[in-house]
Amino acid sequence: MLHGRVAMITGASSGIGAAAARHFAAEGAAVVLMARRAEPLEALAEEIRAAGGRALAVPGDVAESKDVARAVEHAVETFGHLDAAFNNAGYATAGRPLHEIDDETYERTLDVNVRGVWNCLRHQIPVMLASGRGGAVVNTSSVAGTAATGASAAYVAAKHAVIGLTKAAAADYGDRGIRVNALVVGATRTEMMAQVLQQAPELEETFAAASIQRRMADPVEVARAAAWLCSDRASFITGAAVPVDGGATATH
Template identity: 40%
Template sequence: MVFPVLEGKVAIVTGSAMGMGEATAKLFAEAKAKVVIADFNEEKGQKVVEEIKNAGGEAAFVKVDVSNSEQVQAMVQFTVDTFGKLDVAVNNAALTPDDKPADSFDEDYWDRLMSVDLKGAALCQKYELQQMKKQGNGGSIINISSVSGYRPQPDNIAYVAAKHGVIGITKVAALENGKFNIRVNSVAPGAIDTPMLRGALEQFGLSEEEYAPQLSLLNRFGQAEEIAQASLWLASDASSYVTGTTIHADAGYTSR
C-alpha cells in the first residue's frame, strides 16, 4: 500500500517507458500524482499510460527527445496544458553506458550519450525550473545520476563523465533556486535490475551471480521499485528540508 503523498501534484518522469522510469511513474500514480510519461518510445510509453489508468491512476504520454530543446519545452507545455501545472519532475532518461577505455573511446557515442544523459538532464531541469518559478509555488526536481557519478568504472568514460555532471547540475540548481522553494536533488542508483543493466551484462559477457557481489553489500541487484521509493520521498513534502543532496540507493557500493 502506498499513501497518497503526492495527491494534488503533477509530475513528469522522463525515460518512463521502461525500467526505473516506468517503476517511478507507476509509484507516483499510486501515490495519487497525475503523471506525464515522457519518452522516445511511443509504443511502450502508451502501454505504461494504459496500465496506470487501468489501475485507477491518471497519466498521459508525450513523445520527447530530451536532447532537443524545442521538444523538452513542448513536453513541459504539454504537461501544463494537460494537467494545469507542474510540481515534480524526475529526469531519468539515459542511454546504455559506453564500453571503451579512455584511450580509445567512441567519439560519436560520446556525443550521443552526453546529449541525452547530461545535456538532456540539464535541458529538462532548465525548462522545469522556468515553469515552477512562473507558478510561484515551489516544486521538486529529482535528477537520476548513478554510483558512477561518485565511483568510476573502467571502460565507460562517457557515462562516468555524464553522471558526474548530473551531480554538478543538481547542486548548481539547488543553490540558485532554494529562494523560490524549489528543491533539486538527485538519486544515485547502484546495480539495478533493468533492461539497461541486463543489456550491459550481455554486452560484457557477465552473469548476475559473479557481478552482483562486486556492486552490492547485499549481494543482489536492486529492483527498479526500490529506486522509485527514493524518488517518491524526494518528490513528497516529507523531504521538505532536503535540497542539493544525493540519495545513494546502491546497497553500500559507494561506502567501501
Template identity: 50%
Template sequence: MNSTITPGLLDGKVALITGAGRGIGAAAARLFAREGARVLLAARTESELRTVTEDIRSAGGTAEYVVCDLAESADIHAAVDRAVDRYGRLDVAFNNGAAIQPPGPMDRLEETAFDQLYAVNLRGPWLSMVAEVNAMRATAGLGAIVNNSSVGSLMGNPELPAYGALKRAVNSLTESAAITYGPEGIRVNAIAPGNTRTEMIRTWEQASPGLVERLEAATPLRRSAEPEEIAQAAAWLLSDRSSFVTGAVLRVDGGARA
C-alpha cells in the same frame, strides 16, 4: 470508530517523468500515480509509453504521455508544456532518461557516441531543469526536481568512462541548481542508483559477461535492486516529507559505496 485515510506521498501533485517507457522511469510513473500524482510520461518509444499509461489508467490513476527525445530541446520544452496544458501546473519532475555506452576504455568510444551521450545525459537534464523551473515558477510557485545519476559517477569508472563523467556532471548541476533555486522554494536533488534490474544492465551484461554477478558480490545486500526500489527513493525526495532536503546526491546502491 473513526478511520483515517492517509494521503499518498505525492497526493495532488503533477509529475513529469522522463525515460518513462521502461525500467526505473516506468516504475516511477506507476508508483507516482499510485501515490496520488497526475503524471506526464515522456520517452522516445510511443508503444512503451502507451503501455505504461494504459496500466496506470487501468489501476485508477491519471496519466498522459508525450514522445520526447532528450537530445532535442524542442521535445523537452514540448513535454513540459504538455504537462502544464493538460494539468494546469507542474509540481515535481524526475529527470530519469539516459543513453548508455558500450563498456570499455575511453579510447574505444567513438566521438559521435560521446556526443550522443553528452546530448542526452548532460544537456538533456540541463535543458529539462531550466524548462521545469520556469514552469514551476509560473504555475505551482514551488517545486521539486530529482535527477537520476549513478553510483558510477562517484568514483573512477574505467568501464563506463563517458557515462560516469557525464553523470558526475549531473551531480554538479544538481548541487548548483539547489543553491540557485532554493530561495524560491524549488528543491533539487539526485539519486545515484547501484546495480538495478533494468534493460541497461542487461545490455552491459551481454557486453561484459559476469557483470551482474560481480556487482552483486560487491554489494553488501548481495542482490540487485528492483526498479521500484529506486523509484521509491525518487518519490520520497519529490514529496513534502523531504521538505528540508536539497542539493543531495542520495546513494541507492545496497551499500556498494559504503
C-alpha cells in the same frame, strides 16, 4: 504522499522510469511520461489510467530541447501546473578503455545523460517558478557519478556532471521554493542493464559484488526514493546526492 501533485518522468517507457510512473501514480500524482519509444509509453499511460490514475504520454528525446519544452507545455495544458520531475532518462554502454570509445558513443552518452538533464531543468523550473507552488526535481545519477566504477569514461563523466548540475540548480532556486536532488543509483535490473550484460555477461557478478547487499536493485526500489524526495516528507533536503546503491558507495 503525492496526492494532487503533477510529476514529469523521463525515460518512462521502461526500467526505473516505468517503475516510477506506476509508483508516483499509486501515490496520487498525475504523471506526464516522456521517452523516445511511443508505443510502450502510451501503453503504460493507458495502464495507469485503467487503474484509476491520471497519465499523459508525450514521446520525445530529452536531448532535444524542443521535445522537452513540448512535454512541459502539455503537462501544464493538461493538468494545470507542474510540481515535480524525475529526470531519469539515461544512456549507457558496456565499459571500455577511454581510447576505445568512439565519438558517436561519447556524444550520445553526454547528450542523453547531461544535456537531457540540462534541457529538463531549463524547461521545468520556469513553470514551477511561475506557478508559485514551488517544486521538487530529482535527477538520476549513478555510483559512476562519484567514482570510476569500471563503467565507460564517458558515462562516468556524464554522471559526475549530473551531480554538479543538481547542486548548482539547488543553490540557484533553494530560496524560491524549488528543491533539486540527485539519486546515486547502483546497479539495477533494467532493460538497459540487460543490454549491457548481453554485451559483457561477466559484469553481472561484478555489479552484484559491488553492493554490500550482494545484489542488484529492483527498479521500484529506486522509484520509491525518487517519490519520497519529490514529496513534502523530504522538505528540508536539497542539493543532495542520495545513495540508492545497496551500500556500494559506503565502502569507497
